[in-house]
Amino acid sequence: MAELPDALKRAHLVGVGGAGMSGIARILLARGAQVSGSDAKESRAVLSLRAQGAEIALGQSADNLAAFEGGPSALVVSTAIKETNPELVAARERGIPVLHRAQALAGLMEGHRVACIAGTHGKTSTTSMLTVALQHCRLDPSFAIGGDLNESGANAHHGEGGIFVAEADESDGSFLAYSPWVAVVTNVEPDHLDHHGTVEAYTAIFAEFVARIEPGGLLVVCGDDEAANKLGTRAEADGVRVWRYGRTVTGTDDAKVLAYTPAADGGVVRISLHGKEIDVRVAVPGEHMALNALAALLAGVELGAPVEGLAEGLAAFGGVRRRFEFKGRAGDVRVYDDYAHHPTEVAAQLLAVRTAAGSGRVIVVFQPHMYSRTKTFSKEFAEALSLADEVIMLDVYGAREEPEPGVTGALIAERITGVAVHYEPAFDVATRLAADLVKPGDLLVTMGAGDVTQLGPEILAELDRRGEQG
Structure with a gap:
């Protein structure tokens, strides 16, 4: 097991019941950290974390930082936490290090081969598909996802396989904290302009994310999405390996869609990969979901899983809560x-x-x-x-x-x-x-x-x- 960073050994998480925060807390607890936190109300996530040993208070107060002797080694916040939050104010006054949620997650990634899935749409589904496919191949990845897997009911897990799969959120630019070995960009389309301001700024943040790929690492992009494909072309010019998926791709390592057959309970996508034709069954409906599955397939291949095992895992994927x-x-x-x-x-x-x-x-x-x-x-x-x-x-x-x-x-x-x-x-x-x-x-x-x-x-x-x- 990779050494837990000192700053995370006694972590206090503000808004600990949220989708991203609760996942970090779950992994911290599994790795032996002391975890405290606060949230506005009781929830299934709060109850689950308490059962695993977290000390969680309802409501926001500076007193919540005293859950453990010596106080927290770090306060973890999301972009949604305002500077006036009493716990954040108290942490700054006491000199307690303040980490953004993404920085904490990056700390947990240390010592792993990291796959980060980004894009305007499809992040959660693709991250979930990759996780389930790798689990099917018995690789036991750690994962942090913005939704609960239907198979396990969990949004995060500490695995022993040396692989870390994470959903990478571009909404506030925080995914620039990660340095993945495999980066997936499903698509790039204007969104979150309340934070980024302009379409150009939003698009540019993805280029910065791609620049964070480790030397020798891989970028996987949808060749049918114009902006994502351009991102791949620029990355190739910078010496980054790029694999594509979609109907318009042509490379040997690309997953070319030959046909998609929809069904009420999902669909089947026939692809050409490495000179072979393969049928990949997806148990969730829509060709967009089939494309997400191909992104997961390519990322899984790079992480060392066999194509056949990944395809079987994708066929067994039962979906994510709140995704149809x-x-x-x-x-x-x-x-x-x-x-x-x-x-x-x-x-x-x-x-x-x-x-x-x-x-x-x-x-x-x-x-x-x-x-x-x-x-x-x-x-x-x-x-x-x-x-x-x-x-x-x-x-x-x-x-x-x-x-x-x-x-x-x-x-x-x-x-x-x-x-x-x-x-x-x-x-x-x-x-x-x-x-x-x-x-x-x-x-x-x-x-x-x-x-x-x-x-x-x-x-x-x-x-x-x-x-x-x-």
Whole structure:
């Protein structure tokens, strides 16, 4: 086992129940560190970490830094933590080192062969696919993912295989803390302009990330994505090895897509790799998911896994929570939940949902995420959502942003054409409306990165209630 950095031996994590923070805490505990933290409320992640030995307080207070004798060796924060946070203020006053979440994760990567998966879309799914495929090959990787694997229910794990697989977040540029042996860039499309400011700045951060690849390491890019492919071309000019995947690729080490056959329970992609034709089965629907699987396949090959074993692992991949996650069935109505929150993601997922729906209609309950994204991409969201048969539009989930006058879910709803649209900000009313709209055979999906995920079970309960009364 690689030596744990001194700064992480007694770590206090602010917002420890979050997707990224809880994963770091889980790995720290597995490696023998003392872990304390705080969060705003109880959650499944908080309860799980407590059961593993973490000392976690509810609410933010300087007193929380006294969980262990001698105080923490470091305070770990995310970009979302404001400078006025009482724990951060106390840490600075006491001279306790403050680490960004990505810096802490980089510390845990030391001594491993590291694979980092980046891109505007598909990071979580691709990271998860690679992890499950490597596990199938008995390589026991450590991993840190922005979502829970359906197989294990976990978002992180300390493995003994000497490999570390991590989702690399570009939203705040923090992925520049990593120095991977294998870097994957699934695609590059404007997003997170609230942080980066301009499209040019957002694109440039990916070039900086690629420059962090270790000497002799590998870049894997989607050859069908123009911006990602250009990134690969520039990397090759700088002497970096580059493998590509997609329909347009031509290299010997590239995974060329020959055909994709969709199915209600996933699909099969036929590829040419190293002169052989191979069928890769993916148990999640959509050609975009098949492309993610090919990115995972190439990264896994570079990490020493056999192609056949990786393909078997990908076929067994059961998905990630909140990535077209099946929530239940009420009569002949199926309900799913999905994290898509960018127009390209919404469009790709709705195309996949259409296949899964068969002859039934597709009803989407959509919650825009962040005011800046809603304002910038309202037209594109409207076009993407027009792929559904009927849309229930919720209001904006602001996340870290303050409300902006005139920016609501109606900004998107009023631009959707060709399908029925219902703008309904109230969750309880939206639940009843969804139950009113669905018909036998329909597929309903709740979609967005906010708390819209709560609605799936509520809609199912309402449908069951009506069925019992009827």
